[in-house]
Amino acid sequence: MPSSFSWDEPEGLAARGTLIVLAGRGEHGGVYERFGRRLAFDAYRVRALGDPVADPSVLDEAAKLLADEALPGPKVLVGSDTGARFAAQLAAEQTAGVDALVLAGLPTGRWHSDGWAAEVEARTACPTHQARLTNDPDFRRGVLDEATELPEPRLDRVRVPVLALHGEEDTVSPLARALDAYADHPGVRTVTFKGGRHDVLNDALHRTVAATIVLFLERLRLSPELPLIAEGLA
Numbered sequence: 080m081p082s083s084f085s086w087d088e089p090e091g092l093a094a095r096g097t098l099i100v101l102a103g104r105g106e107h108g109g110v111y112e113r114f115g116r117r118l119a120f121d122a123y124r125v126r127a128l129g130d131p132v133a134d135p136s137v138l139d140e141a142a143k144l145l146a147d148e149a150l151p152g153p154k155v156l157v158g159s160d161t162g163a164r165f166a167a168q169l170a171a172e173q174t175a176g177v178d179a180l181v182l183a184g185l186p187t188g189r190w191h192s193d194g195w196a197a198e199v200e201a202r203t204a205c206p207t208h209q210a211r212l213t214n215d216p217d218f219r220r221g222v223l224d225e226a227t228e229l230p231e232p233r234l235d236r237v238r239v240p241v242l243a244l245h246g247e248e249d250t251v252s253p254l255a256r257a258l259d260a261y262a263d264h265p266g267v268r269t270v271t272f273k274g275g276r277h278d279v280l281n282d283a284l285h286r287t288v289a290a291t292i293v294l295f296l297e298r299l300r301l302s303p304e305l306p307l308i309a310e311g312l313a
Contacts, residue, residue, distance in 0.1 A: 081108070081109075082108075082128070082129065083108050083126055083127065083128050083129075083140065084108035084109050084111070084112065084115065084126070084127045085115075085125070085127075086112075086115035086116055086118070086119035086124070086125045086127075087119055087124050088119055088122040088123065088124060089119070089120065089122065092122045094122055094123065094124050095122045095123050096124070096151055096152060096153045096154065096155065096296060096299075096300065097123065097124045097125075097126065097144070097150040097151055097152065097153075097154045097155070098123055098124070098125045098126070098154075098155050098157050098181075099126050099128065099145065099154065099155070099156050100114070100115070100125065100126065100127040100128060100157045100162070101128055101130075101137065101141060101156065101158045101159070101162030101163075101165050101166050102129050102130045102159060102160075102162050103130060103158075103160025103161050103162050103184070103278070104130060104132055104133075104160055104161050104219075104222040104227070105130065105133075105218055105219040105220065105221075105222040105223070106129070106130055106160075106218065107129050107130065107217050107218070108126075108127030108128050108129055109127070109217070110127075110211070110212070110215070110218065110281065111127040111159075111280065111281070112127075113207075113281065113285065114127075114280050114281065114285065114289065117285075117286075118293070121293050123296065124151065126144055126150075128140055128141060128144075130161070130162070131161070131165045132161050132222075132227050132229075133219070133222075137165075138165060138169065141156065142174055142175075142176075145169075145174060145175060145177060146175055146176055152176075152178060153178035153296070153299050154176050154177065154178050155177075155179045155181060155296065156177055156179075156180050156181070157180075157181040157183070157280075157292075158180070158181070158182055158183065159184055159278065159279075159280050160183075160184050160251075160278070161186055161227065161229055163182040163184065163185045163186070164185065164186065164229045164230050164232055165229075165230060166181075166182060167180060167182060167185075167230070167232040167233065168230040168232075168233070170236075170237045170238075170239055170241075171232075171234070171237050173236075173238070177239055178299065179239050179240045179241070179242070179295075179299050180239060181241075181242045181244065181292055181295070182232075182242070182243045183244045183245070183278075183280050183288075184244070184245060184249060184251070184280075185232065185243065185245070185252060185257050185260060185261075186229070186251065186252045187252045187253070187256035187257055187259075187260055188252070189224075189226060190223050190250070190251045191224060192221070192223060192224055195213075195220050195221070198220065199212055199213060200276075201250050201251050201276060202251070202276060202277050202278045202281075203276055203277070203278045203282045203283070204275075204276050205281060205282055205283045205285065208278070208282070208285075211281075223251060234260075234261070234266070235264065237264075237266060238266075239266070240268070240295075241264070241266055241268065242268050242270065242291075242295045243261050243267050243268065243269040243270070244269075244270055244271075244272070244279050244280075244288060244291065245257045245269070245275070245279060246271070246272050246274070246275025246276045246277060246279045247271050247272060247275055248275060248276055249275065249276055249277045249279070250276075251276075251277040254271060268295070270291055272284050272288065275288075
C-alpha cells in the first residue's frame with residue numbers, strides 16, 4: 080500500500096496551505112481519506128502519512144514534506160492519537176517548515192480494551208468510520224493496548240500556534256488528563272467536542288471538527304496574532 084496519501088485543491092483554485100497528517104496507532108494514511116477530501120475542497124493540500132510507532136521512517140518523510148518548497152505554506156502538522164505526540168516532538172525540535180500544529184486526541188496513558196467491539200466504540204461513534212476500520216485489512220486492531228514508548232509533548236519548546244482537539248467522551252485519553260497536559264501553555268487553543276470520542280478527526284462530529292480546523296487555518300494565513308474569526312462554537 081502507499082506510504083502516503085494525497086488530496087489536492089480543486090482545479091482552478093490556488094492552494095491555501097498544506098496539512099501533513101501523522102496517523103495514530105494501528106492506522107495508515109488512507110484512514111484519513113474523508114478528512115483529506117474535505118480539507119482539499121477548501122483548497123488545502125493534505126498529505127497523510129502512516130503510524131510513526133509502527134514505522135519511524137514516517138518522521139523522516141514528514142520532515143521532507145515540510146522542507147518541500149513545491150508544497151504551499153503555511154504548513155501544518157496534524158497529529159492524531161500518538162501521531163499528536165510525534166507532531167509535537169517535531170515542532171519542539173524546531174523542525175524546519177512547521178508553521179502550526181493540530182493535535183487531536185493526544186494520548187495521556189495506556190488504555191485497556193475488551194476486544195474489538197469495545198475498541199471501535201472507543202475510537203469513534205461514526206458508523207461509517209466504524210465500518211471503515213472494521214473492514215480495512217491494513218488497519219491493525221488491538222494496538223491501543225500495547226505499551227509504547229512515546230515522546231513527551233514538550234509544548235514549552237513549541238514556538239508555533241497549536242490547536243488542540245479532544246472529545247469530551249474520550250475514554251482512551253480522558254479529557255481531564257489531556258487538559259492537564261495543555262495547561263500553562265498559552266500558545267495552545269483547546270476545543271472540546273460534546274459526545275466526541277478518541278478519533279476526533281473521524282468521529283460523528285467530523286464536519287464540525289473540520290470546520291474548526293479551517294477557521295484555525297484561515298486565521299493562521301492572515302496572522303495568528305489577529306483576533307479569533309469566530310467564537311462560541313456550540
